[in-house]
Amino acid sequence: MAEKILVTGGAGYIGSHCVLELVEAGCIPVVIDNFHNAIRGGDALPESLQRVQEIVGKKIIFQELDILDEAALQELFKKHHFSAVMHFAGLKAVGESVQKPLEYYKVNLTGTIRLLETMKAHGVRDIVFSSSATVYGDPAYLPLDENHPVGGCTNPYGKSKYFIEEMIRDLCKAEKDWNAILLRYFNPIGAHESGRIGEDPQGIPNNLMPYVAQVAVGRREYLSVFGDDYKTADGTGVRDYIHVVDLAKGHIAALKKLKENCGCKIYNLGTGCGYSVLQMITAMEKASGREIKFKVTARREGDIAACYADPALAEQELGWKAAFGLDKMCEDLWRWQVQNPTGFSNN
Template sequence: MKQKVLVTGGAGYIGSHTVLELLNNNYSVVVVDNLSNSSREGLRRVEQITQKTIDFEEIDIRDGDALSRVFERYDIQSVLHFAGHKSVGESVAKPLQYYDNNFTGTLSLCEVMQRFNVYELIFSSSATVYGATTQCPISESAPIGATTNPYGSSKYMVERMLMDLAKSDPQWRIATLRYFNPVGAHPSGQLGEDPNGVPNNLVPFVSQVAVGKLSEVKVFGNDYNTADGTGVRDYIHVVDLALGHIAALQYMEEHQGFEAFNLGTGRGHSVLNIISAFEKYSGQKVPFRIVERRSGDIAECFANPNKAKDILNWSAERDLKEMMEDTWRWQSKNPSGYS
């Protein structure tokens, strides 16, 4: 058995898929999660699929004492850090909540890691750190920090802190993974995205319309400078994303300092492309309505993923067809998510 890996936010959408891939790669896993936007059921299903057990602790990483007890109980050597809020729109309405959860939570985690001499961290970041860049595709050399919403700003602030931390002490081995737009579900249909309330992201919203939970998709703006006027994003299958974390973990075991990697496909799809692809691969009709743009959204954002390919030997392999089919398999088998 390889090292014990702590996964914060491991009961969430991306976290649970990554826990599954960690177990498939013979890592031993401890999950901490406060279950504010996730479900214990997801981890139970991971255990069923892998036939392996997960140590689970229900705590908030901002509680330094509770987190310290986890480090005392387990021989942790690496941390994959997913815990945090992730809605652009909600962050505009509730900025203090986002800075507290995303920035203060990471600060608390790093303090405890340092106290227990654990120096390997893979951080769940976001392409929103690039802000309203005019460069597409976006490479890791693009400037960061000109963010357009508090969610992106909170991720940028964490990245700055981690850069400074790595500079201050050569023992630190930190990779920040800048996600583009994670979609899809585990091909078993047992594991997928189960947002609290109305989904904030496009694909779960589309699939909930298709399954009859919601009446129509709101398309926020059709006057962007894109081929069909709707926003263009780089959608990546969540299983590819999870495997990117395994690649980063294996790389950082041998390398010191701070490294940033884009995890995307390098291809952009518009909102209308996604709705059309979902209809095609699910066989379901998805009614939609054009509404005004959302605050904090940008026209176009897709990755240059070459650095991850060259250094981590990782690239996204699953196409839009698999993303949509796996999403529909999950949603149709679990119309109410995990509940």
């Protein structure tokens, strides 16, 4: 009997790629989403999941649901017998979190508490949580391994991820039948190689690569490079970019690990390679064959010079390693951008 996996926030960028990988792995994903970061498609489905259905040739079970809605969560858990939960739902814009801290804490913390309480009430004890490298704050050393101090976060978004990690760790300590894997993502980019699903930021992109792609396709005039006076090789910020499909496969590996009754485990999902903003622009110019205009402006508050992962633990314990390099990430991102110049709203 195929396992049913609840995927919260499964219509978003990373969630939708994980739903696809779950189906490929023989699981039955049950997806909930409140459309905060998703575009509606036909059949009452998000457009992203409509397209996942086309790619995999199978129906996706979906329900519009907000994780703050306790009664709806209870009904969902009565209706389905879940063997595990993948938790992506939450607000995710760093800049916005600084302006709206209460909203971020309410959705991310209260929503997660309601989810964990509902899991507990229905005997579901296995969870994979979508955390972030932001929990490390400003790196004391590089590459970042899982033992690097956490909690020195510079914004409410990062703090909310850190608080949720702590909640789940405390829960696993107190109740030994819980198993949790906390995945600290670095910078997911790229898209499924079909070009049918990818990142569709609402409004002005917060992240570098969707913005670069929109400049390349002609949606935006130029890219602002925030600072070229960092202590890096070319003065621009360095990050660890990981292909979203590699990231999704990391979740499948984590799901398998939960079956070992592993308790609470933490893994970095990154490539271990740091690339600068200027290197990313050059890579995207190569993939697109277009010139990408940029202007150097002042540093952004809270930005750090460099951040990249030591992903060795995930390879040792999950048997997972990022397979795709920078060229592939940019080629797949460009294919998505060309096929969907205005994102999912093309339809």
